[in-house]
Amino acid sequence: SKTTGGTVGRRDGGSTSMRTRESLSRAKLSGSNGGRTVGGSEGRDLWRGWRLIPQTSNDSRSARTGYSPARMPERAPTLQLAAMASLLSWYHRVARDLPWRRTRDPYAIWVSETMLQQTRVDTVTPYYERFLRELPTLQSLAEAPEERVLGLWSGLGYYRRARMLHAAARRVVREHGGRLPEEAQQLRGLEGVGAYTAGAVSSIAFGRREALVDGNVVRVLARLFALDDEVESSAGNARVWRLAERLMKHAPGEPGDWNQALMELGATVCTPRDPRCAGCPVSAACLARARGI
Numbered sequence: 001s002k003t004t005g006g007t008v009g010r011r012d013g014g015s016t017s018m019r020t021r022e023s024l025s026r027a028k029l030s031g032s033n034g035g036r037t038v039g040g041s042e043g044r045d046l047w048r049g050w051r052l053i054p055q056t057s058n059d060s061r062s063a064r065t066g067y068s069p070a071r072m073p074e075r076a077p078t079l080q081l082a083a084m085a086s087l088l089s090w091y092h093r094v095a096r097d098l099p100w101r102r103t104r105d106p107y108a109i110w111v112s113e114t115m116l117q118q119t120r121v122d123t124v125t126p127y128y129e130r131f132l133r134e135l136p137t138l139q140s141l142a143e144a145p146e147e148r149v150l151g152l153w154s155g156l157g158y159y160r161r162a163r164m165l166h167a168a169a170r171r172v173v174r175e176h177g178g179r180l181p182e183e184a185q186q187l188r189g190l191e192g193v194g195a196y197t198a199g200a201v202s203s204i205a206f207g208r209r210e211a212l213v214d215g216n217v218v219r220v221l222a223r224l225f226a227l228d229d230e231v232e233s234s235a236g237n238a239r240v241w242r243l244a245e246r247l248m249k250h251a252p253g254e255p256g257d258w259n260q261a262l263m264e265l266g267a268t269v270c271t272p273r274d275p276r277c278a279g280c281p282v283s284a285a286c287l288a289r290a291r292g293i
Contacts (some may be wrong), residue, residue: 209248
């Protein structure tokens with residue numbers, strides 16, 4: 001689901017910078033800690049080397065927080081891999097049964113991701129099912145008149161998405177022989193396909209190790225790593241993307257499952273308000289919760 005908002009928590013033995021608190025608040029990341037908390041050194045060291053490294057330079061921003069900017073080792077320590085495996089295992093157990101998760105058809109996944117932009121899952125579901133009944137293949141979409149495509153989209157809103165999807169389908173037929181490109185970079189050359197959609201289609205449909213970032217992923221990573229950036233800013237968003245890409249390098253299992261696990265966690269557990277920390281599969285690794293933010 002691409003429209004669920006988000007929150008963060010954190011506690012440790014020291015003080016938390018005012019900038020961090022204000023940044024998380026502006027990003028609507030404030031939430032309850034609930035359940036077990038992690039002691040200062042435990043919470044701080046679990047992701048050591050991935051995000052928060054004790055600061056020794058004179059950088060003014062880092063000096064206030066006591067930590068340096070994000071960086072990540074080439075190899076992930078065992079505890080980090082265990083937390084990632086726990087998240088993926090949780091996803092396989094409790095993932096919602098959504099129609100687009102029952103297929104690996106790139107076209108169907110592309111349609112679903114386009115519809116889910118700025119629209120809730122429960123709203124999208126009937127439109128998705130009707131759209132694929134009427135236009136079951138990329139070729140059929142490319143050949144359909146625009147009036148029919150817009151008619152099937154009617155009521156879903158944001159009609160520019162439908163027009164872009166239609167134009168992109170025609171481009172795929174014209175330039176790619178009717179087959180969606182597998183690589184995210186190529187997908188981004190299609191009308192209406194941005195970084196998120198390209199990463200989703202490439203990883204879920206083709207198993208490529210491509211990261212993605214939506215509102216749910218921003219919230220989950222901001223809490224998990226207690227990011228002190230203003231995540232809604234361009235610089236903050238870019239840092240979240242870099243972090244997601246680095247995590248993808250170490251992600252267990254199928255890349256698409258990993259991406260969907262992050263989004264599922266944000267949509268159902270790590271929610272914008274009243275996050276269910278006690279039921280979170282990675283709560284022991286959450287720096288924000290450990291530090292009581």
